[in-house]
Amino acid sequence: MDTLSHLAHGFAVAFTPTNLLWCLVGTTLGTAIGVLPGLGPALTIALLLPITYQVAPEASFILFAGIYYGAMYGGSTTSILLNTPGESATIVTALEGNRMARSGRGGAALATSAIGSFVAGTLGTLGVAFLAPTVVKYALKFGPAEYFSLMVLAFITVSAVLGSSSVRGLTSLFAGFVVGM
Numbered sequence: 001m002d003t004l005s006h007l008a009h010g011f012a013v014a015f016t017p018t019n020l021l022w023c024l025v026g027t028t029l030g031t032a033i034g035v036l037p038g039l040g041p042a043l044t045i046a047l048l049l050p051i052t053y054q055v056a057p058e059a060s061f062i063l064f065a066g067i068y069y070g071a072m073y074g075g076s077t078t079s080i081l082l083n084t085p086g087e088s089a090t091i092v093t094a095l096e097g098n099r100m101a102r103s104g105r106g107g108a109a110l111a112t113s114a115i116g117s118f119v120a121g122t123l124g125t126l127g128v129a130f131l132a133p134t135v136v137k138y139a140l141k142f143g144p145a146e147y148f149s150l151m152v153l154a155f156i157t158v159s160a161v162l163g164s165s166s167v168r169g170l171t172s173l174f175a176g177f178v179v180g181m
Contacts, residue, residue, distance in 0.1 A: 003130055013058055022059040026066020033067070034074020034086045041071035041087075069121055076113040081106060151177065 013019065033044045045064050052060040075087030080097035093113060100109040155173065162169035 003133065007129060014062060018056075019059050019062050022055070022063045023066045026063040027070040030067035030070020030072075031074035031077075032070075034071035034076075035078050037078060037084055037086050041068040044071065069117070072121075073114060073117045076117065077110065080109045080113060151180075 014023075029044065030041060033039050033041065044067050048063070048067070051063070055063070071087060072089055075085060075090035076093045076097065078084050078086040079090040079094035080101050083094050083098040085091045085094050097109040097113065100106065154177075158169060158173045159166075
């Protein structure tokens with residue numbers, strides 16, 4: 001029940017006119033950036049990070065979330081119409097979406113992408129909101145033994161999927177291990 005009260009408070013903050021305006025700005029900007037291959041939400045957010053000094057923290061987070069979600073949808077537009085993914089997350093969209101667009105069903109492909117993006121984003125956000133407290137409880141119990149087990153799992157996983165060059169795979173593995181420590 002505590003999660004629902006937090007969600008209600010979050011909706012009350014998010015649905016103020018100022019925050020809705022920042023959401024509109026972020027989503028519009030994110031959609032425009034998502035259409036451009038090579039530019040992504042991470043770069044856009046990094047460039048707009050100085051805005052956070054002048055804007056309320058809630059509005060900044062809403063702006064950045066709008067940029068991210070808009071970029072994910074904008075990337076699907078170029079994937080469907082041009083067979084050029086604007087984002088790495090929209091590579092799979094290019095496979096079927098472009099085929100639909102070539103057969104004259106581009107509007108249906110774009111509508112399906114928009115509706116799917118909205119539904120998936122909404123369900124994912126709600127899932128994170130409800131599952132985060134449980135995940136945090138387990139994450140705080142992690143000690144040295146669990147971290148060691150994760151490292152061993154990483155070694156086993158990488159060694160299982162090494163390809164033809166085991167030296168390159170193990171070098172990448174140890175470099176990641178050093179960076180992680």
